[in-house]
Amino acid sequence: MQTLIVTAAIIQHKDFILIAQRKENVDQALKWEFPGGKLELGESPEQCLVREIQEELGLSIEVMKIYDVISHNYGDRHIILLCYLCRLIAGAAQALDCRDFKWVLVGELHLYDFAEADKSVVSKLQADI
Numbered sequence: 426m427q428t429l430i431v432t433a434a435i436i437q438h439k440d441f442i443l444i445a446q447r448k449e450n451v452d453q454a455l456k457w458e459f460p461g462g463k464l465e466l467g468e469s470p471e472q473c474l475v476r477e478i479q480e481e482l483g484l485s486i487e488v489m490k491i492y493d494v495i496s497h498n499y500g501d502r503h504i505i506l507l508c509y510l511c512r513l514i515a516g517a518a519q520a521l522d523c524r525d526f527k528w529v530l531v532g533e534l535h536l537y538d539f540a541e542a543d544k545s546v547v548s549k550l551q552a553d554i
């Protein structure tokens with residue numbers, strides 16, 4: 426089985442966090458996630474995240490610090506999810522490479538159907554409020 430290193434951005438703005446919905450035609454279809462993607466050869470996790478958030482949402486972010494590291498086995502793939510706290514620098518979000526996005530209150534994150542790997546991150550964010 427392949428192991429993928431995936432970066433995910435927890436972008437906070439005031440009391441809200443930006444979450445994205447995955448497209449219909451991909452794995453974890455239609456699930457909600459913290460936007461980001463697979464690490465490419467030669468880039469740091471921080472560079473990966475800046476690139477992915479620009480590609481998927483058209484936003485410039487600053488990666489602040491690591492928040493959580495999740496190891497999750499989906500059966501067909503094993504992912505190491507690196508979750509970073511990030512700050513918005515510029516831009517208004519657009520669904521460029523995702524199905525949808527939403528700014529959600531931390532206390533309401535659990536109302537969304539997140540990818541399995543993200544569930545403990547949602548709980549941790551809610552405990553940290």
Ligand SMILES: Nc1nc2c([nH]c(=O)n2[C@H]2C[C@H](O)[C@@H](COP(=O)(O)OP(=O)(O)OP(=O)(O)O)O2)c(=O)[nH]1
Nearest residue numbers: 431433452453458459460461462463504540542543
């Ligand atoms: N970005 C992100 N991926 C997640 C999260 N939770 C989770 O299980 N994943 C999984 C779904 C995918 O199997 C993998 C990331 O793949 P991806 O589809 O976002 O990768 P990518 O943006 O680089 O897309 P692509 O170039 O391969 O099309 O990690 C999450 O919160 N954020």
Ligand SMILES: [Mg+2]
Nearest residue numbers: 460461462463
């Ligand atoms: Mg992605």
